[in-house]
Amino acid sequence: MDPRPTRSRRKEARPAEVLAAALDCFAVTGFAATRMEDIAARAGVSKGTVYLYYPSKQAIFEALVQNSLVPRIAQIETALAAFPGSATDRLRLFASVLGNTIAEPRLVAIPKLVMAEAGNFPDMARFYRREVVGRGLALVGGILRQGVEAGEFRPLDPAITARLFMAPLMLVAIWQTTFAPVEEQPIPPDQILSQHLSLFLASIRAPGGSP
């Protein structure tokens, strides 16, 4: 009579489902204000089941950070390693891949959570700083250094300039998840990003370079 069983046994699928549900909840209410029952309900499961796969709320948070962003960074790293173009083209590629990531509010929620909870979970902040931010800055810094050596960019400090390159990307990400629901006349993110790319590239281009 009942078409679908009220209970199902799917040991393999649960962890990922729980993580996805937790991310949805954390993204709108934050870490502290999210109840384990909320996560369970959204995952279509009871609270006890959540504890079968994760020993605590903090463990879910940690798994979330490790699962979602580190693979994404690794993917960008390999894409860039396989891409032989000029430094300018590689910066464009980086910005476009990261721009796509930023368009997913669920992924952007994670850095926001890390920032908000850095005081409560300093180990996670350290992990995130090293494995996500550090690797991202290293990638951009490497491209900048390559461009300077090739005479494509004027001399500049790669570490500082990498941060300046990333800043508008971060800002757009944060904006999307903080003020977008409240915005009256939103500006499309890609307009901001393409304007950023053209201003930024113009400002670091070596004097003798082609337009």
Added chain:
Amino acid sequence: MDPRPTRSRRKEARPAEVLAAALDCFAVTGFAATRMEDIAARAGVSKGTVYLYYPSKQAIFEALVQNSLVPRIAQIETALAAFPGSATDRLRLFASVLGNTIAEPRLVAIPKLVMAEAGNFPDMARFYRREVVGRGLALVGGILRQGVEAGEFRPLDPAITARLFMAPLMLVAIWQTTFAPVEEQPIPPDQILSQHLSLFLASIRAPGGSP
């Protein structure tokens, strides 16, 4: 015998003291994880006294946002109105005043809190968007428009470019309060900001302008 009275009655000073204490607590543990007793203790007062002046924890949060940043923005607005220089100089002034604000971790904590709690308190997000972010962007946009009209900057979209100007300022602010305690070899914020100013101004300067 007791040098200082265990109780003192200072109706006037309490609200500000409570706000200052609350800001300190929120800054390190976030809104949800801060207990009213923590705030009271840091203000040198009992929990009941806090409730004499603020009806709830959320009310403290709201008062904090209204008290700390709106005056600061107003102050920048009047400073700029009284400052007659070129658009370039006015941008420099804006950046330097905001740079000083950013150097105070206690003030930077507020936007971080607003971002983290935007989902729980959408009214506060709206207020902050309008009274702080909106006014800041309007100021920068106005300067940019003035510069374009004066032939000082090349033609550009003031709304978009204002956001690009603000991005590194925001990034430095967030960085200072998130990763700085975790950083091995920190980069001084003013190095980032001065590099940003020189790159940004170079990229928007009109072709015929002076170096």
Added chain:
DNA sequence: CCCTCATAACTGACTGGTCAGTCATTAAAT
């Protein structure tokens, strides 16, 4: 093919602790 039975995935009522907010009492100030 149907019917145990064993296994373990799953459930949700319960516990223990925490904390926002209250209020009867205390004491400073005038």
Added chain:
DNA sequence: ATTTAATGACTGACCAGTCAGTTATGAGGG
């Protein structure tokens, strides 16, 4: 003596985490 700022023990709600009990599943036996 009166007023009112200040106190802190108390209450009621809420929730992370537990565990005794329930049920899906599939193996083995008839």
